[in-house]
Amino acid sequence: MEQFEKLDKIKVDALDEILGKKFPVLDDGFVRVIDYMGSDESIVQAxxxxxGKGTKKISEDRGLIRYLLRNRHTTPFEMCEIKLHVRVPMDTWRQWIRHRTANVNEYSTRYSLAIDSSQRTKIDEWRMQSKDNKQGSEGFFPIEIGSKLSEREEELQNFAREIYNERLNLGVAREQARKDLPLSTYTEAYWKIDLHNLLNFLALRMDNHAQFEIRSYANVIGNEIVSRWVPIAWQAFQDYRMNSMELSALDIEVLKLVIQNENNKAIEKAIELKMIKNDEGKIKLNREGKEFEEKISRLGLKAPWI
Amino acid sequence: MEQFEKLDKIKVDALDEILGKKFPVLDDGFVRVIDYMGSDESIVQAxxxxxGKGTKKISEDRGLIRYLLRNRHTTPFEMCEIKLHVRVPMDTWRQWIRHRTANVNEYSTRYSLAIDSSQRTKIDEWRMQSKDNKQGSEGFFPIEIGSKLSEREEELQNFAREIYNERLNLGVAREQARKDLPLSTYTEAYWKIDLHNLLNFLALRMDNHAQFEIRSYANVIGNEIVSRWVPIAWQAFQDYRMNSMELSALDIEVLKLVIQNENNKAIEKAIELKMIKNDEGKIKLNREGKEFEEKISRLGLKAPWI
Amino acid sequence: MEQFEKLDKIKVDALDEILGKKFPVLDDGFVRVIDYMGSDESIVQAxxxxxGKGTKKISEDRGLIRYLLRNRHTTPFEMCEIKLHVRVPMDTWRQWIRHRTANVNEYSTRYSLAIDSSQRTKIDEWRMQSKDNKQGSEGFFPIEIGSKLSEREEELQNFAREIYNERLNLGVAREQARKDLPLSTYTEAYWKIDLHNLLNFLALRMDNHAQFEIRSYANVIGNEIVSRWVPIAWQAFQDYRMNSMELSALDIEVLKLVIQNENNKAIEKAIELKMIKNDEGKIKLNREGKEFEEKISRLGLKAPWI
Amino acid sequence: MEQFEKLDKIKVDALDEILGKKFPVLDDGFVRVIDYMGSDESIVQAxxxxxGKGTKKISEDRGLIRYLLRNRHTTPFEMCEIKLHVRVPMDTWRQWIRHRTANVNEYSTRYSLAIDSSQRTKIDEWRMQSKDNKQGSEGFFPIEIGSKLSEREEELQNFAREIYNERLNLGVAREQARKDLPLSTYTEAYWKIDLHNLLNFLALRMDNHAQFEIRSYANVIGNEIVSRWVPIAWQAFQDYRMNSMELSALDIEVLKLVIQNENNKAIEKAIELKMIKNDEGKIKLNREGKEFEEKISRLGLKAPWI
Structure with missing residues (x-):
């Protein structure tokens, strides 16, 4: 074979060190890295x-990665790929799998026995329904109530497992026997995804509106794995995505007046734009008004109607 | 506005007639068409x-659609799109959702109460584990056993619902209260997919290796809906996909000898290709050997080792 | 057939009126709507x-659509689908087709003769290379130069067509004869995409960094077609996407100080964050510094170093 | 860090040996591997x-891979990923890029100067239009004609380059200057794809109906690269995909009669199924009839009407 400029497979030592290590999540779940392709360097390379070759470096590598992420030039991030082995309650997996851009091989309960483990809730982990947010939780139950809830949970999970075993012992087909397993039953999967789509997943699932369970997985993937794998991209993701803030055209109009100390005009504008309502002299906030308040508080400002 | 050749929205009367109609599946599920785009004619048009315009019709429409499907020219079939409203047990939905090429809006049990219905198994519907196929079922239990199984199923589903309600009454967050619902709980979704990907879904899920439950949905979608929507494509799908047969390079080599009545040579070849094994004078079939037998029986032939 | 609540196919009159109408783009291109599925109402419905049915309307339809778009709840927008017929120079099509989420049937120059039309540049349309932006243009050439350029363009396009015809007349295969056609040659395609992905396409291609040619198509699709099809979503897209502004974590830190009139501290912070450089007493802006200036000017503010 | 079962990154020595090596294609194109993830072993692992762990090995690895490929269990093949660097004429790239399931970073002629190389056709490489197949070629021109064609090709390519340079020298924006480059101009890209989708690409593009140019690339990718990377999957792909044969429901009906030596009945059936036509006593073959002839000739049989 003739001479050629041989390439070495790109390796990331900090990730190689934890290849195969199970990071625990919830009571019996985990995430571990099976394999990966690429690094910060691969993003730059792509x-x-x-x-083109003749062009001068347009900036240092770090600057380039940050530029790409800031400006949503996504294709170079697609050049990195990671494969995880995860163990997740089916209830959480139902949310997880809604991200369609990954490759998946899941443990089959048609072929094999269901994993003999269900996610248990500790007595101090029972969450109260949020009043403000119909799809959220807020605060925890006192452990007196929690311990009762956990006891009943155990009863149900045990009963469900009993029935499952009964069916199998009678010779019911595995694919049918499983039909009443609780959503809390653990499943396992290989999950492979490129870095661009993984960051999208993390942006949604590390967000504090995400449900606690999937957020726990996302936090481990982000903080323990991605941070080791592509540290520069990870920092850029913090600065330009996780901790950024989007001002709408409406926000900008009102904020401009707030900055100019034109509070009355700002209020009028906010009413006109339906961010707030003047309800017989009393200001009522729409969802957008509340979001506006939260945003400008990050700029050290208060809404003019406060 | 200047003059132009106005197009009419493509409509399919046979489908319009059933728009909104719920086709029942399982004990409490359904499928109904909400909307669609395109028809057999749209496939031809694409x-x-x-x-190009100047070219002669290369064949009649029917012939063209059949040609496209036979030769896996898939893009014209992507020009048709359908939107279904489905009600499905979560266990079945877990399989369904593995098809990543659809658009999905699912009922949220974070936001709303879980649907108060679980799939119940009738006393004559309990299936036995297949001996040959680790991920299949085979035959039904006698109703004496079935009635016991259905009774226990009811107990479990009732208990699970009791616990769910207990949690909600205490004020547990909906997103957490649902965690131990059985997989048999019904969910609903809008599911939108193009015809090419729908046919792929149907080819897999109408197949007799597919699990009974999802196969029941696939059959309804195929036979009740797609057949009305794109009747020519549907017939082509039967002829070139559902009822076609693939011969591997190995199959061809052995079959050629069988056709020539060279049975001994055929057996030798099959051994060489590892489709069968000569186990001390006794022929043992590998999976491929069995598949070969089934295939050539469709041609009215018997394997030479029979 | 038993009784059921029949649905009507969703129609949008304002779009039906222009079905088939060719909106001209560039010198010989066009865009026209062939078919569509869904409307503003379908987004809400999804x-x-x-x-769930029992839930109170969480807001008026308009408010809901705006909420969904503002918070990037993208799946309901995927429930709408549109099919366009476009005529585009191949050079532009090369960019267009990079959006992978659409269904495409393109005119075949293997099967048919290439379309006998190339995009011509008028004498006042020749653009100068931007100094600041390596991948942009800036300003136009005077028509004396432009007319020379257009003349040479015509020579080349004519010669290329001559050679193409020569080859065909000799009997060269169409698939090979086309190999030296200029990128300016028009092609046609059916292009089908859902509303969510179409809005992503428009956000990128209506942006003023997009190349003029594809921007011209995007503007027509957005302003003439999407605005008629889903007027509420279109307005929301203007307010929350096209005219919104993203502040990075870095921007927020500096802006906060600017708002507090802490100009010196703001400059120090900007240096620390590498948005600007203090080059021997003279402030030099990095790309991020420039972007920051543009952003806060929309809030009526000036950078502290100006 | 606590103890854990450390994994090693999966490596394939045979592929590592050629990492970076440019395999030449056409007159100035190439394909080389930049990076990859996974191996035959990863398919099995997934x-x-x-x-599940407790289950007995259902077969040896080789048998399992072959089983998966034969039965179109595609997800384990998605667990392998490869990243290529390719140099391709834009005309070929236009076909290539129609495969939407890959990640792509292409050389930008907005940002940089177009690559100064166009695909040249040698004097013995000019292909004649196929008579039978409107989108194919058949046979080569004698070199007397070929040399004339190559000469004219050179003239055109030189003229196009001259105009391109003229424009650049005048200061025309690169994004506009390129507009009349011939489709034969080379471009480069990083192209990343999973093994399942790569095999789909190869099945279509190594097929002898694929255009010579893209087939040349596909052959190199298949025979030089995939064969080294995943040798077991590659062999299975030959046996079950490239050299397999699909019999339609119609084919099966007619073939069955042919095997039973019922030639007259076979002809009647073929007429009934519209594979052939009886045109006043003379048999005329439709496309399907021709396909049938080709298929059964692989089984050593002749059509009954021959």
Whole structure:
């Protein structure tokens, strides 16, 4: 074979060190890295294809990665790929799998016995329904109530397992025997995804509106795995995505007046734009008004109607 | 507005007649069409874009659709789209959702109360585990056993619902209260997919290896809906996909010898290709050997080792 | 057939009126709507599946659509689908087709003769290379130069067509004869996409960094077609996407100080965050510094270093 | 960090040896591997997730991979990923990029100068239009004609390059200057795809109906790269995909009669199924009839009407 400029497979030492390590999540779940392709360097390499060989470096690597992420130039991030082995309650997996851009091989309960483990809730982990947010929780139950809830949970899970075993012992087909297993039953899967789509997943699932369970997985994937794998991209993701803030055209109009100390005009504008309502002299906030308040508080400002 | 050749929205009368109609599936599920785009005619129209206006019709419409399907020219079939409203047990939905090429809006049990219905198994519907196929079922239990199984199923489903209600009454967050609902609980969704990907879904899920429950949905979608929507494509799908047969390079080699009545050579070849094994003078079939037998029986032939 | 609540196919009159109408783009291109599925109402309908029947309307339809778009709840927008017939120079099509989430049937120059039309540049349409932006243009050439350029363009396009015809007359295969056609040659395609992905396409291609040619198509699709099809979603898209502004974590830190009139501290912070550089007493802006200036000017503010 | 069963990154020595090596294609194109993830072993590993740890090996690895490919269990093949660097004429790239399931970073002629190379046709490489197949070629021109064609090709390519340079020298924006480059101009890209989708690409593009140019690339990718990377999957792909044969429901009906030596009945059946036509006593073949002839000739049989 003739001479050629041989490439070495790209490796990331900090990730190689934890290859196979199970990071525990919830009471009996985990996430571990099975394999990966690429690194921060691969993002740069892919971006530079666009600029051609003769072109001067348009900036240092770090600057380039940050530029790409800030401006949502997503294709270079797709050049990195990671494969995880996860163990997740089916209830959480139902949310997880809604992200369609990954490759998946899930444990089969048609072929094999269901995993003999269900997610248990500790007595101090029972969450109260949020009043404000119909799809959220808020605060925890006192452990007196929690211990009762956990006891009943155990009863149900045990009973469900009893029935499952009864069916199997009678010779019911596995694919049918499983039909009444609780959603809390653990499943396992290989889950492979590119970095761009993984960051999208993390942006949604590390968000504090995400349900606690899937957020726990997302936090581990982000903080323990992605941070080791592509540290520069990870920092950029914090700065330009997780901790960024979007101002709508409406926000901008009102904020401009607030900055100019034109509070009355700001209020009028907010009413006109339906962010707030003047309800017989009393200001009522719509969802957008509340979001506006939260946003400008990050700029050290107060809404003019406060 | 200047003059132009106005198009009419493509409509399919046979489908319009059943728009909104719930086709029942299982004990409490259904499928209904909400909306659709395109028809057999749209497939032809899209294919003809490729040939340009000046070109003679390369064949009648029917012939063209059949040609496209036979030769896996898939893009014209992607030009048709359908939107279904389905009600499905979560266990079945877990399989369904593995098809990533659809658009989905599912009923939220974070936001709303879980649907108060679980799939119940009638006393004559309990299936026995298949001996041959680890992920299949085979035959039904006698109703004496079935009635016991159905009774226990009811106990479990009632208990699970009791616990769910207990939690909600205490004020547990909906997103957490649902965690131990049985997989048999019904969910609903809008599911939108193009015809090419729908046919892929049906080819897999109408197959007799598919689990009974999802197969029941697939049969309704195929036989009741797609057959009305795109009757020509549907017939082509039967002829070239559902009832076609694939011969592997190995099958062809052995079959050729069988056709020539060279039975001994055929057996030797099958051994060489590892479709069968000569186990001390006794022929043992590998999976491929069995598949070969089934295939050639469709041609009116018997395997040479029978 | 038993009684059922029949649905009518969703229609949008304002769009039906222009079905088939060719909106001209560039010198010989066009866009026209062939078919569509869904409307503003379908977005609402899909979102409401999530909330269940028993739930109160969480807001008026308009408010709901705006809420969904503002918070990037994208799946309900995927429930709408549109099919366009476009005529585009191949050079532009090369960019267009990079959006992978659409269904496509393109005119085949293997099967048919290439379309006998190339995009011509008028004498006042020749653009100068931007100094600041390596991948942009800036300003126009005077028509004396432009007319020379257009003349040479015509020579080349004519010669290329001559060679193409020569080859065909000799009997060269169409698939090979086309190999040296200029990128300016028009092609046609059916292009089908859901509303969510179409809005992503428009956000990128109506942006003023997009190349003029594809931007011209995007503007027509957005302003002439989407605005008629889903007027409420279109307005929301303007307010929350096209005219919104993203502040990074870095922007927020500096902006906060600017609002507090802490100009010196703001400059220090900007240096620390590498948005600007203090080059021997002279402030030099990095790309991020420039972006920051543009952003806060929309709030009526000036950068502290100006 | 506590103890854990450390994994090693999966490596394939045979592929590592050629990492970076440019395999030449056409006159100035190439394909080279930049990076990859997974191996034959990864396919097995992913499939086994489905069967659970406790389950006996259902077969040897080789048998399992072959089983998966034969039965179109595609997800385990998605667990392998490869990243190529390719140099391709834009005309070929236009076909290539129609496969939407890959990640792509292409050389930008907005940002950089177009690659100074166009695909040249040698004097013995000019292909004649096929008579039978409107989108194919058949046979080569004699070199007397070929040399004339190549000469004219050179003239055109030189003229196009001259105009391109003229524009750049005048300061025309790169994004506009490129508009009349010939489709034969080379472009480069990073192209990343999973093994399942790569095999789909190869099945279509190594097929002898694929255009010569893209087939040349596909052959190199298949025979030089995939064969080294996943040798077991590659062999299975030959046996069960490239060299397999699909018999339609119609084919089966007629073939059955042919095997039974019922030639007259076979002809009647073929007429009934519209595979052939009896045109006043003379048999005329439709496309399906021709396909049938080709298929059964692989079984050593002749059509009954021959």
């Amino acid at each position: 971006a530079r294809v666009s600029y | 294919a003809r874009v490729s040939y | 979102a409401r599946v999530s909330y | 499939a086994r997730v489905s069967y």
